[in-house]
Amino acid sequence: MDRLTAAKIFLETVARGSISAAAAHLDMSRAMATRYIALMEEWAEVRLLHRTTRRLSLTAAGEQLLPICKELVALSADVKVLGSQPESAPKGLLRVTAPSIFAEYCLTDVLMEFLQLYPAVAVDLQIADRITNLAEEGIDLAIRVTDNLDPGVIAKKLGQVESFICASPAYIQRHGVPRDVRDLAAHNCLTYAYYGRSLWHFIVDGENVTVPVTGSFSTNEASIIVRAALSGTGVAMLPHFAAERAIKEGHLIRLFPEFRIKSIGIHAVYLSRQRMPNALKALIDFLSRRLAD
Template sequence: MNPFEDMRLFCQVMESGSFTAAAEQLGLSKQFVSRRLIQLEDRLGVRLLNRSTRRLDITPLGQSYYESAMRLLNDVEQVEQGIAGQNSEPRGTLRLSAPLSFAMAHLGCLLPSFLQRHPHVSVEVDLSDRPVDLIGEGYDLVLRIGTLEDSTLIARRIASVQRVYCASPEYLALRGTPLKPADLADHDCLPYGHGRQVQWRFQTKGKLHAVNVSGRMRVNNGELLRDTAIAGLGITYLPTFIVAEALRDGRLVTILEDFAPQALTLSAVYPQHRQSARPVQALVEFLRERLAGGC
């Protein structure tokens, strides 16, 4: 291997988190990857990684090498793409993961338009509400809603996602309309997700505070929560792209509008080594253009 290939191999190990995962991504054996990195360290005369049976820890010199290597590899990729003519027209296959409910509401019309605009791009789409491992599972781009964890990944803001508290008119007629967050203690709520204790966040006089909520059902799918709320079984808290139609035709009505927290952010997240990839950048810009008004 030449020095650039050693850089790519080292960066893949760092992004994958292990020799095994990196070897699977590269189609190589674990022993080959390990041997190449030992040879790289011998050539540089420094320790890049501290190895143990459970984990890999990067050394300060290893971190410096990783950051410099990523910059060089990105420069090389841009040069190669320019020579191949891809700076003018994106080409290749894009592996995308997106939240199920968001995708059903938006991507059904957006992705066909994107593919019509870029005829040399193909997409492989995985729809899941679980937090996928972008690097380990080999995605080029992931769409995520909400606060992102600090990481070496790159995140681009796409749009705002508004959420509302809502219930059916029948439920409110039977149980009364809560006027403040504390009133939810006397109501059946339909929270998203799982766990022993679920909290909803409210904003009062510019300050956020949390309220514990409970009910007879909780689930990690927004459409099911929406339909359960329409059936009159409780109050739910969902993005407007899930409940917009039910709000328009009156099957649901909003409550506690004065206490709603700020909108969430829809972000496009991708690895550092993909930030200059034309298909990735093309899709990010396309989504920013089409969703500029919010979701």
């Protein structure tokens, strides 16, 4: 039994969460796939997977082996690709995860540019407004928009996100323009469950000002806040990449442009700096250049 096939089965098992699902995807029997996983553990001389009746997860050794298997599979890519491009050209499949609002308004366009530049690379983009376990879910790269990264993760800062306070002309017509950020406490504020749900932070004349906010609508799906603001229901704090076009077209009005809201970092999070596939290196570098401003 060859190790390349075993590596492919191991990767699919991690990505799909079970040996049965991996076997079905690869069109082989579960018994055969199980045998390959057992052989991988024999070759590695260590257990790679924790198996329970409910779930399957990687051991510490399995997490170390994951990028090695990805590199092995990438090196076995189509001979036509090797013949038409330099040997070191990025190639292979990358599984990427990102929050919905960033993926919809910013990341997708950037990824399309990247794929045109590197036609031998494929991207599987998974939308998740939660913290994903990269090893358990078979993710190569997680884009996280936050200033509270786990100190134990491996990450590269790609850029900063500025936020705007916005409301539709219809809302302003009904409720008037708040003259001071503290007036927001009396307005219907649309909030995101994972950031600024009850407190909005401003920098006014060099001082930090915290405003308690409440409203009739909150959601854990950030992109929905844009639609809610456009409907005229309330005031929203929106990242600039999601609000800019609507502001330019007059569908939203930016409030308090003279005051600054604390910016948030955009980070690329990945499993290991060792044996990083060329495709992943290329994507992180490309994102870093495109998102720097």
